Amino acid sequence: MVEAVRQRQERLLALLDERGELDVPSLVRELNASEATLRRDLAALEEAGQLVRTFGGARSLGASSLVGRTFGEKRRRMRKEKEAIGRSAACMVEPGMVVALDSGTTVWRIAACLRDIPDLKIITTAMAAVEELGPSGKHSVLLAGGTFRLKNLDFAGPSTIAQLGTVRADIAFVGADSFVPGRGAFSVDETSAALAAALARCADHRVLVMDHSKFGASGSHLILAPAEIDCLITDSGLAAPLRSRIEEDPYKVILAD
Numbered sequence: 333m334v335e336a337v338r339q340r341q342e343r344l345l346a347l348l349d350e351r352g353e354l355d356v357p358s359l360v361r362e363l364n365a366s367e368a369t370l371r372r373d374l375a376a377l378e379e380a381g382q383l384v385r386t387f388g389g390a391r392s393l394g395a396s397s398l399v400g401r402t403f404g405e406k407r408r409r410m411r412k413e414k415e416a417i418g419r420s421a422a423c424m425v426e427p428g429m430v431v432a433l434d435s436g437t438t439v440w441r442i443a444a445c446l447r448d449i450p451d452l453k454i455i456t457t458a459m460a461a462v463e464e465l466g467p468s469g470k471h472s473v474l475l476a477g478g479t480f481r482l483k484n485l486d487f488a489g490p491s492t493i494a495q496l497g498t499v500r501a502d503i504a505f506v507g508a509d510s511f512v513p514g515r516g517a518f519s520v521d522e523t524s525a526a527l528a529a530a531l532a533r534c535a536d537h538r539v540l541v542m543d544h545s546k547f548g549a550s551g552s553h554l555i556l557a558p559a560e561i562d563c564l565i566t567d568s569g570l571a572a573p574l575r576s577r578i579e580e581d582p583y584k585v586i587l588a589d
Contacts, residue, residue, distance in 0.1 A: 340365060341373050348383055348392035355389035366522050386413075386464075387418070387444035413543040413567035414438045414499075416447040416588035420565050421505055421541055427451045432531050433461040433583045435486035436507035438541050440464065443477055446471075455534065457492055459485040459526060460552035474499065479506050481523075488523050493530040504535030508542055508550030513577040518543075518551030539563045540583075544570040558582055 340363055342477060347354060347362055354362075357511065359370050374390050377383045384391045418441035425431055428451045433439050435458035443464040453472045454465055458545070465471045476499075478492030506528050508517035517540050519525035532538045540561050561583040568587045570578075578585055 337373075340369075341377060344370070344373055344390075345377065345382060345392075348390060351392075352385065353389060353391040359389070383460075387415075391533060410543040410545055413519040413569060413588070414441045416567055417541050417543065417565050418442045420586055420588040421539065422425065422449065423445055424503060424537075424563075425449055425452070429453075429498065430455065430537050430571075432456065432499075432501035432504035433458060434504070434506045434528050434531055435460065435484050438507050438543065441513075442460050442505050442541065455496075455499055455531075457486045457488065457531065461521050484524070486527070486528045494525060496530040496534050499534050501535040502541060503537040503564050504532045505539050505556065506532045508546060508551065508555050509563060510549040511540070511542055511547050511564075513547075513574065513581060514558065515554075516561070519553045519555055522553045525555045528555045532560070537562050539565060541565045543567050544574075547574055 341365060344359060345416045347359070356367055356370055360367055363370065372386050374383065378385045383393055414437060417438055421442045422445035425446060427449055430453040431446065433443055433454060433456040439458065442458040443461040447465060447468050447470070448472050452470070453474070455474045455476065456462065457476045462473055462475055464473060466473050468525070476487060476492045476495040478487040478489040482489055505516070508528070509520045512518065519528060538554060538556065538561055544567050558581040563584040563586060564578065565586045565588055569588045570587065575587070
């Protein structure tokens with residue numbers, strides 16, 4: 333039994349190395365295994381750092397994906413929470429909408445959940461969002477350029493902010509490094525804070541997304557004050573006292589399960 337599992341997982345990884353990315357139905361056909369079995373394989377291989385799971389399948393960690401190599405480890409932290417947030421966020425998006433996407437691993441998971449919603453126009457500064465949504469052919473993607481930041485896999489700086497000032501979105505999904513109830517969302521650096529704030533300002537509806545570990549984390553540069561946030565999506569792991577505290581602020585709160 334153990335040998336059969338090992339062989340199947342080796343074949344799975346070989347398929348991903350060959351094709352880059354596959355969905356679960358394709359893996360079922362290729363490997364002649366059940367969907368439940370393959371989802372267990374994908375979870376085990378991601379935990380071992382051998383692939384990146386996507387919404388509905390998996391992607392190779394090969395050298396072809398800069399996003400996979402850079403964000404792979406970050407994505408494994410709070411993975412279930414970020415994917416739950418991504419699904420909740422996607423429920424707010426309808427076909428034909430203009431959607432602004434910040435950088436960061438939580439918003440990356442939102443991008444993955446948007447792939448099957450047709451006719452979206454995406455405004456972003458993030459390479460991860462482009463990698464998720466560009467190849468599908470279902471969406472128009474506007475990438476605001478500027479100075480490339482390898483650590484964040486995004487573009488930033490005055491020219492980027494100027495471009496964001498010329499566009500309009502129906503909804504923006506913005507991440508943050510920390511959140512303080514009553515005070516708002518913060519970033520650890522001034523450039524990231526200014527970039528996220530500019531992206532939020534271009535949208536009619538502003539949605540802050542972050543897992544529960546960001547509450548009380550470090551961050552000193554304000555992105556959005558409570559009055560500037562329309563909705564906060566976090567996960568159900570948020571402690572009860574914090575749940576009560578954020579409910580006193582003026583935005584809607586969604587706890588993704």
